[in-house]
Amino acid sequence: MDTATLRPAPAPEAARPPGTPAPTPPGTGVSGVGRGRFARVLRGPADDPAWARPALLGLLVATTAAYLYNLTSSGWANSFYSAAVQAGSVSWKAFFFGSFDGGNAITVDKPPASLWVMALSVRLLGLSSFAMLLPQVLMGVGTVAVVHATVRRRVGHGAALLAGTALALTPVAVLMFRFNNPDALLTLLMALAVWATLRAVEAGSYRWIALAGVFTGLGFLTKSLQVLLVVPAVAVVWLLCARTPWRRRLVGGLLSAAAFVVSAGWWVAVVELVPASMRPYIGGSQTNSFLELTFGYNGLGRLDGSEVGRVGGGGGGPFSGGNGLLRMFDSSVGGQISWLLPAALVFLVGGLAMRGRAPRTDLRRAAYLALGLWLVATVLVFSLMQGIFHEYYTVALAPQIAGLVGLGAGEAWERRHDTLGALTLAAGTAAGSVWAFVLLSRTTAYGGWLRFAVLALGLAATLLLLVVGRLHRRALVAVAGMAIVAGLAGPAAYAATTLSTGHSGSIVTAGPSTGGPGGGPGGGGGTPPGGGLGGGTAPGGTTRTNPNGGTSPFGNGTTGPGGNGQGGTAQGQGTTRGPGGGMNGLLDATTPDAAVVQALQADADSFTWVAAAVGSQNAAGLQLATELPVMAIGGFNGSDPSPTLAEFQQDVADGRIHYFLFGGGFRGQQGGSDVADQINTWVSEHYTPVTIGSQTFYDLTRPTGTAQ
Numbered sequence: 001m002d003t004a005t006l007r008p009a010p011a012p013e014a015a016r017p018p019g020t021p022a023p024t025p026p027g028t029g030v031s032g033v034g035r036g037r038f039a040r041v042l043r044g045p046a047d048d049p050a051w052a053r054p055a056l057l058g059l060l061v062a063t064t065a066a067y068l069y070n071l072t073s074s075g076w077a078n079s080f081y082s083a084a085v086q087a088g089s090v091s092w093k094a095f096f097f098g099s100f101d102g103g104n105a106i107t108v109d110k111p112p113a114s115l116w117v118m119a120l121s122v123r124l125l126g127l128s129s130f131a132m133l134l135p136q137v138l139m140g141v142g143t144v145a146v147v148h149a150t151v152r153r154r155v156g157h158g159a160a161l162l163a164g165t166a167l168a169l170t171p172v173a174v175l176m177f178r179f180n181n182p183d184a185l186l187t188l189l190m191a192l193a194v195w196a197t198l199r200a201v202e203a204g205s206y207r208w209i210a211l212a213g214v215f216t217g218l219g220f221l222t223k224s225l226q227v228l229l230v231v232p233a234v235a236v237v238w239l240l241c242a243r244t245p246w247r248r249r250l251v252g253g254l255l256s257a258a259a260f261v262v263s264a265g266w267w268v269a270v271v272e273l274v275p276a277s278m279r280p281y282i283g284g285s286q287t288n289s290f291l292e293l294t295f296g297y298n299g300l301g302r303l304d305g306s307e308v309g310r311v312g313g314g315g316g317g318p319f320s321g322g323n324g325l326l327r328m329f330d331s332s333v334g335g336q337i338s339w340l341l342p343a344a345l346v347f348l349v350g351g352l353a354m355r356g357r358a359p360r361t362d363l364r365r366a367a368y369l370a371l372g373l374w375l376v377a378t379v380l381v382f383s384l385m386q387g388i389f390h391e392y393y394t395v396a397l398a399p400q401i402a403g404l405v406g407l408g409a410g411e412a413w414e415r416r417h418d419t420l421g422a423l424t425l426a427a428g429t430a431a432g433s434v435w436a437f438v439l440l441s442r443t444t445a446y447g448g449w450l451r452f453a454v455l456a457l458g459l460a461a462t463l464l465l466l467v468v469g470r471l472h473r474r475a476l477v478a479v480a481g482m483a484i485v486a487g488l489a490g491p492a493a494y495a496a497t498t499l500s501t502g503h504s505g506s507i508v509t510a511g512p513s514t515g516g517p518g519g520g521p522g523g524g525g526g527t528p529p530g531g532g533l534g535g536g537t538a539p540g541g542t543t544r545t546n547p548n549g550g551t552s553p554f555g556n557g558t559t560g561p562g563g564n565g566q567g568g569t570a571q572g573q574g575t576t577r578g579p580g581g582g583m584n585g586l587l588d589a590t591t592p593d594a595a596v597v598q599a600l601q602a603d604a605d606s607f608t609w610v611a612a613a614v615g616s617q618n619a620a621g622l623q624l625a626t627e628l629p630v631m632a633i634g635g636f637n638g639s640d641p642s643p644t645l646a647e648f649q650q651d652v653a654d655g656r657i658h659y660f661l662f663g664g665g666f667r668g669q670q671g672g673s674d675v676a677d678q679i680n681t682w683v684s685e686h687y688t689p690v691t692i693g694s695q696t697f698y699d700l701t702r703p704t705g706t707a708q
Helices: 030-043 052-068 079-090 092-097 113-125 129-152 157-169 171-176 183-203 206-241 246-273 290-304 334-354 363-384 391-414 419-440 449-466 473-499 594-601 616-626 645-653 675-686
Strands: 609-614 630-633 657-661 687-692 695-703
Touching: 052 129, 052 157, 052 473, 079 092, 079 113, 079 616, 092 113, 113 129, 113 183, 113 206, 129 157, 129 171, 129 183, 129 391, 157 171, 157 391, 157 473, 171 183, 171 334, 171 391, 171 473, 183 206, 183 363, 183 391, 206 246, 206 290, 206 363, 206 391, 246 290, 334 363, 334 391, 334 419, 334 473, 363 391, 391 419, 419 449, 419 473, 449 473, 594 609, 594 616, 594 657, 594 687, 594 695, 609 616, 609 675, 616 630, 616 657, 630 675, 645 657, 645 675, 675 687, 675 695
Parallel strands: 609 630, 609 657
Antiparallel strands: 657 695, 687 695
């Protein structure tokens, strides 16, 4: 019998009382649709395990909550970029070019993509630390989701959850996804490029491989040539593994390259074609050229140490550290990123061995190759580069390491009854726990119990994993849990320390102090020779004196608030770093006192810049406090030839600058301009010093000899 005959027929339309709405079938009404969609979001695809989607959502919610915790304790974080964001939030011209100031005197020394995101947030929410840092939190959560999706599509939900958790707990990721440097957006975009490449390989799709090119192009607009570290992985995996004939693979590669050029090149073309008189000076360059900045200071100069204008001379300078193949494991960098690096290498080798006889288009091998090539290329460049290197750069390694751990552990677990699978699991667990013991031995922050517990748990899990194929089913969960805890306890402890501490300045590190050159909660890297901005003893032992007396560059011989460059004693000459600060003066900014803010805001509408100061960090403190344009003479460290003395003199003659903060800049630079010295000298000889609060400025509306 047809079952339809057993169902009651619906009442005829005429039988329904007037004004009575038609009955709504279950799940089809507005509320039913809403509940149904929400249920589908929580449940995920029908063929997924019931726990999979709730576990993913739990990971993302927990990551968001952790990264938002104590977020504003970092204040303006990197004031250099914060000032540029403030400028971009009030001037669309500054927004487009990435200007440091709303008067558009000079740009920051990076492309502006990360500034665009933050400036839009500030335009929406208002200028605050939270509005500045919230986008980075969302980028971090997004990167966790992308890595999870990449691994899940190849191995499954459990492995993906492990990968996402490992990434979320990586100390340098916890730091940089709560900080306003460009690295957060760059890391997300590179992870997206690999994700899109693997989708392209799976489908043999032009669309997906072109999208990978778009992501890399946007990465270029975020941090220049560093994005090229992911290109070998994208190109090789597409050309070797894509499920499409070789001619389509070649065409797809060309399309991806074209997408990269278009998505990155449009902004570069505008900047290079707009006359220099109609745009700000390109900060970090010596010839007012973005191409020179890209291939010089931010390009080849980072590899061989030849950055013009860098502090401390050639390779081995204060921001280079000791380069070499083991740099990622040293006392300065190791605790930031390398917790699971040995395990990731084990799982990479083991994974490739397990896929040894797979066909060319095998999707798991493609994932190993993509993550592995990206990892190896990045490790080699970071380890061997002789130019400026900071520990936080290593956040660009976090997605590969986490992805390989999840991918390799997931596949080895599937093959745990085979010798190769069991050996891979045991070796990866041993490598992670032993190296965690070493890293935890470098700090006294957690006592001895944690490192010994990690080692004991890891070695016990290693032994059990060697015979995992013989274990009772009920014991498997316990053994897997032991291995995971042994691998993640160390980075979790560092992550907790990082979350509890504010970080500010241009050089920051995660976790507790390890005694290395850059260790310390909220602290920065090593100390540059001769001090920071604002006086002190320069490299070579030359004392910088003020023509008005004293060794302070501000003419009053006093130490300003915080002891940092703005009227303070030079960092590196026995002073202390402020809480959570980087190297003060050059690498951090201070908040001027109320009298300074009030003076600079007075008659502000009459000037393009309410003040000028040598070096971007000196200018940043004034600009963020007043929310008004402050000219940064010489760019980041005072070595850019902008403005020239003649240009500055013309701006003063035109009444465009009110005050000048004397001094600043570094000595011992590798090349670069001395325009800051010329301007310092000219101002001190022709204008009247005025003390405002605890600092001394020159009033550029009052030439020397005018009445007070």
